[in-house]
Amino acid sequence: MASVVDTRGMAVWRDSRAIALLMAATLTVMANAAISPALPGLQRLFAGDPNAAMLTRLLVPAPSLSIALLAPLAGLAADRFGRRRLLLAGVMLFVVAGSAGLFLPDLPTIFMSRIILGVAVALIMTAQTALIGDYFAGEARSALTGLQISARNFGGLLFILLAGWVAAISPRFPFAVYGLALLVLPLMWKVIVEPHRVLSDREERPAVGAGEPPAWRLLFFGLVFLQALTNMFFFIMPTQLPFYFDARGYDSAIMTGLTLSVLMLTGGCLALLYSRIQRAIGYARVFALGYAAMAAGFLLLILPQATLLSFAGAALIGAGYAVVSPSFVAITLNLAPPQRRGLAGSVLTASVFTGQFCSPLLSTPMILGLGFDGLFLCATLVLAGMALIALTGSVTRSS
Known part of the structure; x- marks a missing residue:
């Protein structure tokens, strides 16, 4: 059974679950922006496609479409099937869909892989946020909520620098950056356990419409x-x-x-x-x-x-x-x-x-x-x- 931490914010750094969840937060910003430095190169690589100018620009926000549509459904799935399964499945799908651009033959199929990447990010974001609420309370939860914003930005800094460097070699190489998610998977597998929910949502929530401004x-x-x-x-x-x-x-x-x-x-x-x-x-x-x-x-x-x-x-x-x-x-x-x-x-x-x-x-x-x-x-x-x-x-x- 997972314990709930309610301590000073500094204790967050000593909890391996917090470290794993912050690592998951870094993946969400990588999803969109990591291939930005490669966009002009990809447009030239696929210049024969009449829609290359628009499709290359849509590669960055393509995961956003899936996330926008699936975020509420992912929340239902987290409640039904468990947070741990959702998080681990999301990370594995993230690696496969994110790195697919290394070998896919044309822009339409790369675009579809980016749509699937958005499904992975929806699973990761939903499970990660729910686990922060399940594992932590009080000041520890507040500290971790603030830290995940910084983790996304600093993770984005690292991944974009790396993507910019490898994009100068080949516009396909930034897709390999998504494979780095494999490095965090063992830690998540070890320390993320399914939380025990003592009180159901039905018991916690008042009647629909009661007391709503x-x-x-x-x-x-x-x-x-x-x-x-x-x-x-x-x-x-x-x-x-x-x-x-x-x-x-x-x-x-x-x-x-x-x-x-x-x-x-x-x-x-x-x-x-x-x-x-x-x-x-x-x-x-x-x-x-x-x-x-x-x-x-x-x-x-x-x-x-x-x-x-x-x-x-x-x-x-x-x-x-x-x-x-x-x-x-x-x-x-x-x-x-x-x-x-x-x-x-x-x-x-x-x-x-x-x-x-x-x-x-x-x-x-x-x-x-x-x-x-x-x-x-x-x-x-x-x-x-x-x-x-x-x-x-x-x-x-x-x-």
Whole structure:
């Protein structure tokens, strides 16, 4: 039977289950962004495909489509078949589907393997989140919830750097990075055990509709839309930045790897400080600060090109996104009635990946019509407007 830990946050580092779950968190960010440095090379490799320009851009967010559709079903499967089975099956499928691009013959089949990769990530994310709740309580749970955001960013930093290096050799080699998940499988197999649930959900939850604030659904779906929009802008970076550098005559694989690494590093560091920032300035100013940073980052990408400006822009976008993103989860958990938190969490997760999948579908036509500078300028103006609205709201409430 799995024990529940409720100790100081530092004890998390001494629990092998926490280490295994943090390793699982790093896989989720690898799913999308690890092949970004290889996109221009893949487009050239499959230049004979008339849809190569769009399909290569869709390879990055393709897993997001599966996750958006399957996250609620994966939650039901975790309750029915157990968390441990779901996590281990997800990691094994992750290795097979993720590395399939090494040998698949064309872009449509690689795209399908990316869709299957999304199924694996949905299983991993659902099981990992449920296990954090099952294994840990109190301050240990809070500490681990914050650490997993940083783990995703720092894991993304490592994997994107590695992918950028091997993409300079062959555009197929970044698919081999997904095989690294095999290294964490033995630890998960050993330390992850099925939790014992003392109290059923039916006993814990009040009757449906009891005590629900009537307006929470409207506010919640506003958050869902805002989170999808935020991720749509953020995902311009891994889906379009490789082609932006390629069009400017840079070594796209290396520059994309370095720039996205800066983005991940900055986001990982800011995520560690999120709780302090939120307590100091409140949610509205957190949104204002985060969206203003993202707007400034896209603005720097428009300016006459210098490598340092690209890195600075990526740092600001990563920092702004890392400040804004945890707020969606925190506000949702405060807003939704207890008997609706599971459903609200799954819909919120789906909105993240819906925004990611829609990003290249909307940004690619804008690039064709307005160019990269036009796309970045539109992102700057919209994000600046969102920051201004949030700041106005915070000033109105404080006055």
